[in-house]
Amino acid sequence: MTTKPTPTSVLITGCSSGIGRACALRLHRAGHQVYATARRPDAIKDLAGAGIHTLPLDVTDEESMRAAVAEVEAAHGSVGALVNSAGYALSAVVEEAELDEVRRQFETNVFGLVRLSRLVLPGMRAAGSGTVVNVSSIFGRYAVPGSGYYNATKHAVEALSDAMRLETAAFGVRVVLVEPGPVRSTEFGAKYVENVRNLKLAGRDYEEFRRQTVDYFNAIYGGGRRTLAGTFAIQSDDVARTVERILRTARPRARYPVGFLAHSTLALRRLAPDSVFDNLFVRRLFPVPRGPRS
Structure with missing residues (x-):
């Protein structure tokens, strides 16, 4: 495999848990100068104890992003690599979610990623090198019931990444x-299930769907084996291993x-017509709202 020199600095968002934390630990072990960030600095104190640089960074707060990038650039000239990992999932059928919640979802998952990328790109261009890794999802390329808004943010991340x-x-x-599949035992999953439970329903038609959705994602994120997704769910470090591979590859895909x-x-999504994908995959493997029973 063709390799390139290890970046002198790697800035990672969303390091309080899950994929971001796994990336910080793995890339630190690989010899990178890692700057792990989170909204709540207390959540990453242990990373600082492991020798990792830590910074407060909220992807919805412009000042915190500017400060974090400035600190890395002051030490290294430019950000060698940016790993955009911060994000969460809003669960709701399209007609249910409050629009303020939808806007917050896009502020975190899309606009935060864009703003931070825009802050590091001038330094990367000046240095003539740099890598931006955007953590998307399999749901960046298709959508399932109850996750349309989250899926839409990942579709946006895919399009923006292609353009960039x-x-x-x-x-x-x-x-x-x-593009990870479902990741087992993360705070992301726990928050997703909590969001489903706390959802304000537009009507009773979706009550059974919500119950099925809670059970389904509990099985996945709680380490269950009752679903195909639960059986084949991956670990956060599987994603981190892929990020490490990308950073040592001269011409990544x-x-x-x-x-x-x-x-x-x-x-399957590439090969199957929409009707086949919907009926043979989505409707069989994911909870789907059912209409009135006769």
Whole structure:
């Protein structure tokens, strides 16, 4: 495999748990100068104890992002690699969610990623090198009931990454998407299930769907084996291992699916017509609202 020098600095968002934390630990062990960030600095104190640089960073707060990038650039000249990992999932059928919640979802998952990328790109262009890794999802390429808004943010991340990859390649900057399947035992999953439970329903028609959705995602994120997704759910470090591989590759691919479900379902999505994908995959493997019973 063709390799390039290890970046002198890696800035990672969302390191309080899950994929971001796993990336910080793995890349630190690999010899990178890691700057792990989180909204709540207390949540990453243990990373500082392990020798990792830690910074407060909220992807919905412009000042905190500017300060974090400035600190890395002051020490290294530019950010060698940015890993956009921060995000959460809003669960609601399209007609239910409060629009303020939808806006908050996009502020975190899309606009935060865009703002931070815009802050690091000038330094990367000036240095003639750099890597932006955007953590997307298998749901960046298809959508399922009850997750439309979250899926829409990941579709947006995919489109923005494609555009940035083409816009910055001539300046030596690589923009790469990572597309994990479901990740077991993360705070992300626990928050997702909590969001489903706390959802204000538009009506009783979706009550049974919400109950099924809670059971379904509890099985996945809680380590269950009652669903295909639960059986083949991956670990956060599987994603971190892929990010490490990207950072040592001179010409990384545009996309890196992670896990059996990611590879298999994305292949099916490419090949199957919409009606086949809906009926043979989504309706069989995910909770779907049912109409009135006669």
